Amino acid sequence: MSCHKSYITTPIYYVNDVAHIGHAYTTIIADTLARYARLIGEDTFFLTGTDEHGQKIQEAAKKRGKATQAYADEISAKFKTLWDEFDISYDKFIRTTDADHMAGVQKAFSVMYDKGDIYKDAYKGHYCISCETFFPETQLVDGEFCPDCGKSTSIVEEESYFFKLSAYQDKLLDWYKNSPDCILPKSKRNEVIRFVEGGLNDLSITRTSFDWGVKLPKSFNDPKHVMYVWLDALMNYVTALGYGTDEKNMDFWPARVHLIGKDILRFHAIYWPAFLMSLDLPLPKHIGAHGWWTRNGEKMSKSKGNVVNPKEVADAYGLENFRYFMLREVPFGGDGDFSQRALMDRINSDLGNDLGNLLNRLIGMSGKYFEGRVECDLVEKYYKEELDEVQVSLNKLEPMLFELQLHKYLEELWRPLTVANRAIDKYQPWSMIKEGKTDETMALNGLIATILAKVSLMLHAVMPKTTNTIVNALGFDIDPNSFEKIIRNGEKLEPFVTQKREPLFPRIEEQLLVEKKPEKEVKKESKKEEKKEPDNIALIGIDQFFETSLKIGTVVEAQEVKKSKKLLLLQVDIGEEKPRQVVAGIKESYSTEDILNTQVCVVANLKPAKLMGMKSEGMLLAAKDSDGLCLIRPEKPKSVGTPIS
């Protein structure tokens, strides 16, 4: 092995989320790699955990009337429990609220600062308080207003520490170019390269607007700052190994692979390596970004009620079957579709027919012809050709795994099963036994057993318990020792005796879970969810409501905005001298014909904003859910300029 230490990570999951299939997918891929690494005898460290800092958590806890830490404890425990139920073999579950993590982050901050990569800036102007974001002069609307929310930006309001990300642009590009596999799949690497080539801005890495985070080291004597969530979160990958504290496991660094979802690619592929360079730490070998899961071809969303609950699926169909399905079904990096049909097909066809049934055939034949005895001594003598064919497939496997080509890995791993099933047909043991070819028949059973053993060993990382059940029937256990013997050294199986057993993968004839609820129920449910909202939103007085000027307007002109997916450029008459120009993000749901000469509700006293270079002097009221957007219109035509209240 090229590296005898294997460090494998998942992201730390944000505790404001509920665990969904995406979390499960990342974690299962990582678990598979970790299990395989252990099986081949590598010293392995597998990390997962939770990200618990940030304003959102602080607010969420407050709303529920809980202490922030208590709230974080609660949700973090839910993730941990889920992974335990999912048989995830993590070596450490890190929490960003762990004392040694926080100490490590502070240490890193000092190191970066001493290196000159962090500077404090009183950032003159252009900080939007409500968006908590800085904007360069060029992006501001009319030289003052926030391009995001249109509110006035402030000049000296917020001070912040900055990380000199811009200084690492060339070094990052060198890394991408010199390490073709640093970001997988390759298409994502290209994306990152293009982005970095476009120029990097320095990164604001502290906040003063909330305090639920890691404080700066005491030596800075600057207590109002807490570290920004990405610096805090990303550092977990090394603090988990003892960075900045006992350094106990730092010899696992650099990571063999960071597994992530494609949504957080930029943080991992740009910020993280830059931080590491600043800390003079080596860079990870691979960053693997996987795609999304859809449900029956549709995007999953709460309002559609079609979110896949991984626990529910695992309970119904079997955890390891589900693992197999997720890894086999989609090419790494691509989006995958979850449907019970596809899952059932995989279980019945791949697992039941090809694998489980092969074990049954062996049990049947050995039972009928040899009272269950299976011996492998003569396998090579009679079936060399088949053994060689199997070996060709096995030899291809390992590189695929560490290149994250799990679907190809499993596809290739199934070839030996076909070799076995075909051999039975070809040599017809039921005829051989009648002809007195006892040795040949025994050897054929030995061949099947050998193939089952090898496939089980190579499948173990994906289906740990199931494969152990199989090899137990073949008289041994899966461990690094048996792996070494049977896979690496090609040793023969010891003689064993088979026993009848229930099929490993009973056929599934009907969907086990009730599919998507009827439309009406879904709507009810989403209404319920919406009802919850008011509890969380502060009440306002009527005066405050009247601060918003809403008016009826008629769209007198409408045209598409070129190069924009969402924007329409409208002229709306709201009873003033001239129609207002409004840039509305409704192109995906409304064409220019749909909206021309129709009436809409306009927010008339919004500060002007600039969108893709065009001035917008108002906004249209609309309701948006996952199915798209719907304008709010007067039920009957009203004269333009009519106030709404």
Next chain:
RNA sequence: CGCGGAAUAGAGCAGUUUGGUAGCUCGUCGGGCUCAUAACCCGAAGGUCGUUGGUUCAAAUCCUUCUUCCGCAACCA
């Protein structure tokens, strides 16, 4: 013209670097077999390789036109 990717059998995909008989999995149809979970094995049908033009003895592959889809960026007042 912001950057990039993709379009191949009913479905999902490989093949394109380096032009030379279009392949895999599932599904469908036909046959075989009985050790086995209506499982297994063999065979067949099914594709003008998105569109236009070109280079070439020869194009899914190289160049060109257009169309559609998808990422990223931008943007959602």
